[in-house]
Amino acid sequence: MNCEKQLAMLKRIQEMEFVAVELNLYLDTHPCDEDAINDYNCAVDALCKLKKEYEEEYGPLMNFGFSYSDKPWQWIESPWPWEM
Amino acid sequence: MRVSCPDVKFAKMVITQYGGPDGELSASLRYLNQRYSMPFNKAKALLTDIGTEELAHMEMIAALVYKLIQGADCEDFKAAGWEGQYVQHDHGLFWTDANGVPWTAKYIAALGDPITDLTEDMAAEQKARTTYEHLIECTDDPCVKDTLRFLWEREVVHFQRFGEMLNEVNEYMGKCHIWNGHKFEKK
Numbered sequence: 001m002n003c004e005k006q007l008a009m010l011k012r013i014q015e016m017e018f019v020a021v022e023l024n025l026y027l028d029t030h031p032c033d034e035d036a037i038n039d040y041n042c043a044v045d046a047l048c049k050l051k052k053e054y055e056e057e058y059g060p061l062m063n064f065g066f067s068y069s070d071k072p073w074q075w076i077e078s079p080w081p082w083e084m
Numbered sequence: 085m086r087v088s089c090p091d092v093k094f095a096k097m098v099i100t101q102y103g104g105p106d107g108e109l110s111a112s113l114r115y116l117n118q119r120y121s122m123p124f125n126k127a128k129a130l131l132t133d134i135g136t137e138e139l140a141h142m143e144m145i146a147a148l149v150y151k152l153i154q155g156a157d158c159e160d161f162k163a164a165g166w167e168g169q170y171v172q173h174d175h176g177l178f179w180t181d182a183n184g185v186p187w188t189a190k191y192i193a194a195l196g197d198p199i200t201d202l203t204e205d206m207a208a209e210q211k212a213r214t215t216y217e218h219l220i221e222c223t224d225d226p227c228v229k230d231t232l233r234f235l236w237e238r239e240v241v242h243f244q245r246f247g248e249m250l251n252e253v254n255e256y257m258g259k260c261h262i263w264n265g266h267k268f269e270k271k
């Protein structure tokens with residue numbers, strides 16, 4: 001894949017997903033840390049926004065009912081992670 | 085996921101984090117399998133979440149191996165001493181360790197006792213950390229080093245989280261519960 005803008009958008013999504021994963025694991029063992037829950041919810045907001053922007057331009061990030069598809073079926077057009 | 089240039093010799097080493105004893109497949113299956121017999125929700129959640137993260141790491145290692153052997157032909161595999169891979173799998177991935185030993189369920193323990201299993205998980209994270217340290221030493225490619233350092237750091241975080249969970253299970257038992265073989269009971 002050689003589209004710089006698409007790669008840059010994916011990178012921002014991956015960065016925010018990493019924030020969410022890290023906070024998720026931390027909260028599993030510190031479930032009463034309200035600051036961390038606020039941070040986690042901020043990450044969820046940011047991720048929703050980033051994914052919506054990405055999917056409107058480049059098609060679904062997830063299949064199995066998580067995202068809509070244009071016609072023809074867009075899922076099979078997705079760049080695969082090992083080809084990026 | 086980037087590599088500066090293909091390196092079949094290093095692919096042969098890093099494959100152990102795909103299908104070796106302390107690799108990402110072993111880690112993922114170990115945690116996703118042990119979660120059923122955990123005593124409370126927190127522990128079930130932690131094993132579910134770390135097990136899922138490890139699956140993503142397995143995909144990262146797969147992509148790394150795939151890129152390290154990109155464009156390599158029979159002669160490249162021979163030069164790297166990995167002709168067995170070429171003969172049996174070509175550019176297909178296969179779960180083995182760095183010595184070609186195929187993945188086996190024997191790499192995974194599940195005793196059904198949360199203290200035993202969480203202790204095993206902590207040891208597994210340390211073994212993965214050490215393996216990543218050996219691998220980082222074995223490559224000069226800065227892109228590959230970056231990827232391996234990221235994965236190395238995740239093992240440190242997982243060890244920390246498992247340690248916190250083990251302390252909680254210990255506390256829970258110390259307070260008012262005993263483990264009677266398959267469930268906690270009030271003392």
Ligand SMILES: [Fe+2]
Pocket residue numbers: 111138209212238239242
């Ligand atoms: Fe780990």
